[in-house]
Amino acid sequence: DSGVTQTPKHLITATGQRVTLRCSPRSGDLSVYWYQQSLDQGLQFLIQYYNGEERAKGNILERFSAQQFPDLHSELNLSSLELGDSALYFCASSGGQGGYEQYFGPGTRLTVT
Amino acid sequence: AQSVTQLGSHVSVSEGALVLLRCNYSSSVPPYLFWYVQYPNQGLQLLLKYTTGATLVKGINGFEAEFKKSETSFHLTKPSAHMSDAAEYFCAVWVAAGNKLTFGGGTRVLVKP
Numbered sequence: 001d002s003g004v005t006q007t008p009k010h011l012i013t014a015t016g017q018r019v020t021l022r023c024s025p026r027s028g029d030l031s032v033y034w035y036q037q038s039l040d041q042g043l044q045f046l047i048q049y050y051n052g053e054e055r056a057k058g059n060i061l062e063r064f065s066a067q068q069f070p071d072l073h074s075e076l077n078l079s080s081l082e083l084g085d086s087a088l089y090f091c092a093s094s095g096g097q098g099g100y101e102q103y104f105g106p107g108t109r110l111t112v113t
Numbered sequence: 114a115q116s117v118t119q120l121g122s123h124v125s126v127s128e129g130a131l132v133l134l135r136c137n138y139s140s141s142v143p144p145y146l147f148w149y150v151q152y153p154n155q156g157l158q159l160l161l162k163y164t165t166g167a168t169l170v171k172g173i174n175g176f177e178a179e180f181k182k183s184e185t186s187f188h189l190t191k192p193s194a195h196m197s198d199a200a201e202y203f204c205a206v207w208v209a210a211g212n213k214l215t216f217g218g219g220t221r222v223l224v225k226p
Contacts (some may be wrong), residue, residue: 012177043203043216090156101147102214104156
């Protein structure tokens, strides 16, 4: 158990819909990262927040957005969903802004039908 | 920009045999290097990391990796494979300028009895 929690574990929704994925980092960790894992794209970095502020951006679509709240939990919002958005979404946390090992949550499996 | 190449998307080893997973990176500045393992339907777990100092790094579950700057490699080894080592393994690189963790494509390990 990494100490990072993610909810829900599974999510099935239809195209065009909007969903919110939630992540709670390890106690004391200030950085939260979001990743997307799919068979064709592999593991892709989406976005990082540090203590409530966006710190780094990866291959995140404009239809996706994230935020980190004062209690340090984070949410990833996915809107106008397409079939190709079906993937595993991981959250990870670390103690610093970068370069430190990241601890991954169990993931949320999103299926868009 | 940094990149990671893992040679071989699938590796099959016999129980008790040497496990060798290859990772080469591209970076213009000294990187931090990581190996993660992903068991089926789980998140990624940190096996080991290299930041600075000793180039031979020991991790959990009997794995170790050696950083070779001249070869830009960070290969993962385990002297004797166990059935429980069947999983997918990811090499990752982080550099300060990019401030993100870049993952290789992963290597799936099958252990034969």
